[in-house]
Amino acid sequence: MATSQRPTVGFVGLGAMGFGMAANLVKEGYTVRGYDVFPKSIERFQQAGGIAAASLSNSASGCEYYICMVATALQAQAALFDSEDAIVPGKHPVCHSKGIQFTDPNYPIALPQGATLLLCSTVPSSYAHSFPSQLPSIGRSDIFFVDAPVSCSARRAANGTLSIMAGASDAALAKGKEILAVMSDTNKLYLVPGGIGQGSNMKMVHQVLAGIQILAASEAMGFAARLGLDPAQTYDAVVKSESNSWMFENRGQRMLEEKYSTHVESALTIILKDVGIITAMSRVHAFPTPLVTAAEQVYLQGLSAGFGPNDDSGMVRMYCPDPLNGASDKTSDDSQTAAAKMALVLSLLRYVHIAAAAEAIAYANSLNIDLAQFYELVCAAAGGSAMFSDRGARMIRGIVQSALGIKEAEGEVGTIDEAAGELSAVVQEAQNLKCPLYLGGAALNLFLLAKRRGLGGEPDTTVIGVWGP
Amino acid sequence: MATSQRPTVGFVGLGAMGFGMAANLVKEGYTVRGYDVFPKSIERFQQAGGIAAASLSNSASGCEYYICMVATALQAQAALFDSEDAIVPGKHPVCHSKGIQFTDPNYPIALPQGATLLLCSTVPSSYAHSFPSQLPSIGRSDIFFVDAPVSCSARRAANGTLSIMAGASDAALAKGKEILAVMSDTNKLYLVPGGIGQGSNMKMVHQVLAGIQILAASEAMGFAARLGLDPAQTYDAVVKSESNSWMFENRGQRMLEEKYSTHVESALTIILKDVGIITAMSRVHAFPTPLVTAAEQVYLQGLSAGFGPNDDSGMVRMYCPDPLNGASDKTSDDSQTAAAKMALVLSLLRYVHIAAAAEAIAYANSLNIDLAQFYELVCAAAGGSAMFSDRGARMIRGIVQSALGIKEAEGEVGTIDEAAGELSAVVQEAQNLKCPLYLGGAALNLFLLAKRRGLGGEPDTTVIGVWGP
Secondary structure, three states: OOHHHOOEEEEEOOOHHHHHHHHHHHHOOOEEEEEOOOHHHHHHHHHOOOEEOOOHHHHHOOOOEEEEOOOOHHHHHHHHHHOOOOOOOOOOHHHHHOOOOOOOOOOOOOOOOOOEEEEOOOOOHHHHOOHHHHHHHOOOOOOEEEEOOEEOOHHHHHHOOEEEEEEEOHHHHHHHHHHHHHHEEEEEEEEOOOOOOHHHHHHHHHHHHHHHHHHHHHHHHHHHHHHOOOHHHHHHHHHOOOOOEHHHHHHHHHHHHOOOOOOOOOEHHHHHHHHHHHHHHHHHOOOOOHHHHHHHHHHHHHHHOOOOOOEHHHHHHHOOOOOOOOOOOOOOOOHHHHHHHHHHHHHHHHHHHHHHHHHHHHHHHHOOOOHHHHHHHHHOOOOOEHHHHHHHHHHHHHHHHHHHOOOOOOOOOOEHHHHHHHHHHHHHHHHHOOOOOHHHHHHHHHHHHHHHHHHOOOEHHHHHHHHOO | OOHHHOOEEEEEOOOHHHHHHHHHHHHOOOEEEEEOOOHHHHHHHHHOOOEEOOOHHHHHOOOOEEEEOOOOHHHHHHHHHHOOOOOOOOOOHHHHHOOOOOOOOOOOOOOOOOOEEEEOOOOOHHHHOOHHHHHHHOOOOOOEEEEOOEEOOHHHHHHOOEEEEEEEOHHHHHHHHHHHHHHEEEEEEEEOOOOOOHHHHHHHHHHHHHHHHHHHHHHHHHHHHHHOOOHHHHHHHHHOOOOOEHHHHHHHHHHHHOOOOOOOOOEHHHHHHHHHHHHHHHHHOOOOOHHHHHHHHHHHHHHHOOOOOOEHHHHHHHOOOOOOOOOOOOOOOOHHHHHHHHHHHHHHHHHHHHHHHHHHHHHHHHOOOOHHHHHHHHHOOOOOEHHHHHHHHHHHHHHHHHHHOOOOOOOOOOEHHHHHHHHHHHHHHHHHOOOOOHHHHHHHHHHHHHHHHHHOOOEHHHHHHHHOO
């Protein structure tokens, strides 16, 4: 790769994910001008071969591409438009008063004409939707805008193997595709139909699963510890079962380490922000999200307990305040009892994951998200679970078939009655142990509501009918 | 009242409520033989004029009536039947081996023939249902059994003005009525149709409201404090509004005092027990209880935080860990802003109370509870609220009218759309403040589910339709 041929990229937001993304672009031969509110982050980026921008507007200087990876919509708005020294505005007020054009090479102070702006921060789709009117309102219709939230870990950001959900006009997508391809895994660059806003919506419905399943992992491991099960054995049992999820496998590992404040891969505040976007947008869309709502309140309680800067796997302490290791009941080695207890933990995750799949798919469908693409994306990303892979496919086929007016028999799964019965036994045992089960309780109520609607004998996937008319 | 004419009453469970009830019977001229596992409680009862029984069976000696007021079904079962020295069994093993009859005046060691046993503990109806088979199985078909849980405060127990919900055979009710009348307010003795079990079910559906509204009071006062509102002003505003409830008025007062560990009128563990009965029975009945389920998890979290022995009003600390007094924003005296904030708090309670009324009435209806009696009882008891009085009546009329196949217009109330809209604004503001709103969030989802079912333009009372087929 000849460095000289690569265009210059501006970058704001050099946090855990942003740093990895920006450093990867440097590695791939791009000239990257990086900025962050924390000088230390800029310094680190400079050490990784980046150019330290002196200011927001300076980071945009001469850039064909600009990537915004700050934490929130509020920060994005300030950095891109509302700061005195903002990234996008074409004219620096002082320079303008001197009659100097913003394109004057001596004053490279804002995003050049015809640049492509990629908003990779996770934001409400309503914010992404504001760009097609905000840009013209400041005379910058020349900018190509791509709504392109990303998913996955800091490690994959640094490797250029992110999942990216990009929504934009065809022209903007054509412009942005090159750089999106560099940042993402070949198979994980999703060009989302529906244009601006649908990228953010796609990310959001993915985060419905992530937000529920991060807490579900804590709920399961905490419940297991309260049952007296060994955490490592629980982890192994779940991971090799169909109760597994990407989040359980990932977060469960860190629960075994129990270094929530020193080994922070993803802070509680991050998932809390994403979950907050979901419930805020669900209020705008008047869409009920019982599981995400329940999860959000527990995350807020965790925040109030001081867990905000900790790894989100530390939420297990909301269920089992004592260390997991050492909580297991070494006196009882009755393997039959242990097996029965483990079955409860597996049931909990299984049914929470089915209910989560229903909540996410029902929401995605109501937002006119391409469900086939959503399915493919989730299965390859952090929102995936064995239950989503199986039940999610059935739910989506059900929606498609219902739209087409056909009803095709599927291989058998358990019924709503069985789900309600098994989950009841789990919740009862947790009650006996005085262990809260926020998600287990909320999921059980969804299966019971489905039962009230006459779906008792139907497949457990019909729990999605709770969201129906 | 001539003391000599009054029959002897046995009593087990001399806790806060039980002591008041037993002492009141003494005051009314009954000879009362009291027992408790705590010797200090027996001593105190003796000082109040009661007879200190030496054992469980001794407390039953020569008693025409026996009242069981222990804390749980487990305790009741042990005291009444399963202890070596149990209250009910007709034959003391040792005495029997000597050929001595249990009616021998020298060995007055168990409940006499034809006695009336009143189970006043709050127990699952399934436990009350066990008596008609348990009693014959030990040869005690002679006992008249009344399932008679009570409600209200220790003060009213001591005054003989409790609410009592009594279910039994006609014969047992005829026997028990005298003593039930002494313990209860004239207007608050409810002879519940449907026999044994329905007394406990009636109590249970009343506790659906109590369990939700105790936490709702904390949620509202905590949210108000996080908004910067003055707690005393909040209390006054709620109490004089239609967002008021018996629980808010009662618990809110103690939140102003903030002496949760020293001024304990009703411990968290008590409501947690009642709520546990509700969710356990709701699993047996396959009835969804989203609000009580949410409340239970928060109570369990409170237990885990060490609040168990504290007054349940101390649950406000789950929402606002800092003292309420002093948390108010004295710097902002913009009365318009304060009024807008107060409106959010009032909305929160209003809609949680409407949703709670729906959950309780739907559950009562599914249990074939007499809804008119339930309504009357709630309005006069600790589960009452202004919203229950108004919306509850409308919901019950709706159920009755629907059963009769008629549809009569009612005076107007807000719509589901309005409820969802106003409650969304509340939940959004709480999210901005990072304040959990477990009940507000769960109630909002119920209104949104109703909207999904096409009830958007219908009265807010139609939220009960979420539990429909």
